[in-house]
Amino acid sequence: MTAKQVPLVDYLHIGARPYLKAKACTSCGARFFDRRIACGNCGAQEFENVRVRNQGVVTSFTIVHRAAPGIPAPYVSAIIETDDGTSVRSNIVNCEPDPERVKLGMKVKLTTYSIGTDDEGLEAIAFGYEPA
Amino acid sequence: MAKSEMGKKKPKTSRPMIEDDSVWVLGTHMTKFGRYPDQDTVDLASTSAIAALQDGGVTIHDMDVFAAGTLFQASSGMAQQVQKQIGQTGIPAYNVSNACATGATALRAVMLSIKAGEADMGLAVGVEQMGKMGLLGGAGSKKEAKVFAPSGRYGAVTGTDGYIGTAGMPGVFAQAGMGYAYENDGVGFEQFAKVAYKNHLHSTLNPLAQYQKEFSLDEIMGAPVMSYPNTLLMCCPTGDGAAAAVLVSGERLKSMPKKVQKRAVKISASVLTSDPWTSSAQVQPDVNTLTRNAAAQAYEQAGVAPEDLDLVELHDCFATAELIHYDNLGLCEPGGAGDFIDSGAPFRDGRTPVNVSGGLISKGHPIGATGIANIYEVATHLRGEAGDRQVKGAKVGLAHVIGLGSACGVHILEKAV
Numbered sequence: 101m102t103a104k105q106v107p108l109v110d111y112l113h114i115g116a117r118p119y120l121k122a123k124a125c126t127s128c129g130a131r132f133f134d135r136r137i138a139c140g141n142c143g144a145q146e147f148e149n150v151r152v153r154n155q156g157v158v159t160s161f162t163i164v165h166r167a168a169p170g171i172p173a174p175y176v177s178a179i180i181e182t183d184d185g186t187s188v189r190s191n192i193v194n195c196e197p198d199p200e201r202v203k204l205g206m207k208v209k210l211t212t213y214s215i216g217t218d219d220e221g222l223e224a225i226a227f228g229y230e231p232a
Numbered sequence: 233m234a235k236s237e238m239g240k241k242k243p244k245t246s247r248p249m250i251e252d253d254s255v256w257v258l259g260t261h262m263t264k265f266g267r268y269p270d271q272d273t274v275d276l277a278s279t280s281a282i283a284a285l286q287d288g289g290v291t292i293h294d295m296d297v298f299a300a301g302t303l304f305q306a307s308s309g310m311a312q313q314v315q316k317q318i319g320q321t322g323i324p325a326y327n328v329s330n331a332c333a334t335g336a337t338a339l340r341a342v343m344l345s346i347k348a349g350e351a352d353m354g355l356a357v358g359v360e361q362m363g364k365m366g367l368l369g370g371a372g373s374k375k376e377a378k379v380f381a382p383s384g385r386y387g388a389v390t391g392t393d394g395y396i397g398t399a400g401m402p403g404v405f406a407q408a409g410m411g412y413a414y415e416n417d418g419v420g421f422e423q424f425a426k427v428a429y430k431n432h433l434h435s436t437l438n439p440l441a442q443y444q445k446e447f448s449l450d451e452i453m454g455a456p457v458m459s460y461p462n463t464l465l466m467c468c469p470t471g472d473g474a475a476a477a478v479l480v481s482g483e484r485l486k487s488m489p490k491k492v493q494k495r496a497v498k499i500s501a502s503v504l505t506s507d508p509w510t511s512s513a514q515v516q517p518d519v520n521t522l523t524r525n526a527a528a529q530a531y532e533q534a535g536v537a538p539e540d541l542d543l544v545e546l547h548d549c550f551a552t553a554e555l556i557h558y559d560n561l562g563l564c565e566p567g568g569a570g571d572f573i574d575s576g577a578p579f580r581d582g583r584t585p586v587n588v589s590g591g592l593i594s595k596g597h598p599i600g601a602t603g604i605a606n607i608y609e610v611a612t613h614l615r616g617e618a619g620d621r622q623v624k625g626a627k628v629g630l631a632h633v634i635g636l637g638s639a640c641g642v643h644i645l646e647k648a649v
Contacts, residue, residue: 110387110388
């Protein structure tokens with residue numbers, strides 16, 4: 101039961117201690133998760149890889165009842181501000197999708213979970229944030 | 233709150249003259265928004281274009297420039313297709329697509345041609361036919377992956393909508409509203425729901441609205457949840473429709489009969505902005521910053537303050553969006569959008585009526601038409617021709633649209649003659 105694993109997106113580092121990795125502009129510090137040509141803030145073209153802090157707070161959320169096909173609903177989508185000031189969009193997991201349970205300003209931490217295995221036995225690992 | 237209690241609003245004693253380099257709305261029209269299974273976009277756009285020309289007392293032969301906006305048929309050559317219906321006069325024709333700001337951008341294409349001295353008069357039309365498209369935004373990304381191979385700019389091995397938060401419009405705008413609720417007191421489900429209550433109520437007076445039905449606050453809050461806190465009755469519908477406007481230079485307007493001048497409405501400000509970089513916008517569209525920037529520029533251009541506005545048509549694609557734009561457009565105290573709706577200020581009889589048309593929530597949102605339909609609405613009030621929903625004595629109004637990506641258009645119109 102040691103299937104090969106792949107992260108859902110390339111900015112997720114998986115393993116025993118998972119974390120998100122951002123590309124930080126060496127000129128202005130702006131952080132990005134996507135493939136970059138240049139910095140959208142200052143236009144500089146050099147980036148360094150940085151490790152995003154796993155702890156953060158929920159600065160916004162929504163509870164999605166009408167979801168994309170194939171996605172179990174309801175689920176919680178949220179914007180997290182990590183302790184180092186990075187904005188992350190993620191699902192909130194291990195928390196009931198109920199406005200009485202999910203709270204603005206709630207402290208959360210990064211976690212990972214499996215979203216399935218493909219035809220070649222490769223398992224995709226997604227990230228989420230759970231109440232800390 | 234009555235206007236007299238504001239203290240800041242002073243009556244305009246001197247109305248601006250017609251300056252040569254100013255630009256005016258000469259004629260305007262919108263179709264009723266709704267569903268037109270027996271017509272296509274060319275029918276709708278052509279109908280509205282001809283009606284706007286007639287409203288301005290001019291013909292296609294008077295036009296020096298033409299712009300047509302549509303989002304979902306952006307590559308269809310809409311401008312030329314409409315020309316083939318209403319008059320092929322050989323003038324420059326622009327096809328415009330700019331998310332939900334498509335109509336406003338088409339209007340600006342005509343405006344800029346007039347400002348540049350290339351045209352004295354021009355026609356802008358916006359159109360969309362959406363039928364019952366359902367949810368916009370995140371759909372279609374969830375094909376069952378057979379092989380998890382990274383692709384795209386994030387190296388995703390499968391669709392991410394629903395795994396990395398939501399990309400669906402009701403949820404994206406719910407998060408925009410909840411972000412405001414996080415930063416400011418007095419904002420919650422009920423304040424967002426009141427926005428929808430107001431706009432549905434307003435729509436009952438607008439025969440051009442797609443829906444004209446009042447709902448109680450309980451009905452709105454108890455409706456099926458799309459993306460909390462947005463329930464079904466807090467989301468704009470999909471639909472069909474077109475809107476058009478004829479613009480004219482001040483120099484040309486001066487040569488027209490007094491009767492025509494009297495109905496003309498001055499475009500005192502026309503602004504288009506895109507996103508400046510913000511940290512949070514890397515993961516969630518930031519609909520605030522570019523709206524604030526556009527509003528600041530527009531107030532500066534027009535020389536008016538938010539307190540001077542007699543009505544505002546703003547982009548309430550979702551109830552959560554309208555609430556935060558009260559603040560973004562400076563209609564309320566900073567952080568005070570919750571109090572603003574609670575006080576009744578944006579109701580038709582309030583201090584600053586907002587979306588007396590019913591807004592996108594009830595009037596409808598055929599995307600390409602929206603950014604001209606709000607010009608139609610404001611202009612119609614300034615002309616005193618808005619019938620049952622008329623805001624009495626309206627002299628200055630603001631029209632705002634925002635398209636994700638993002639693009640924000642703000643126009644300030646004045647009754648100036």
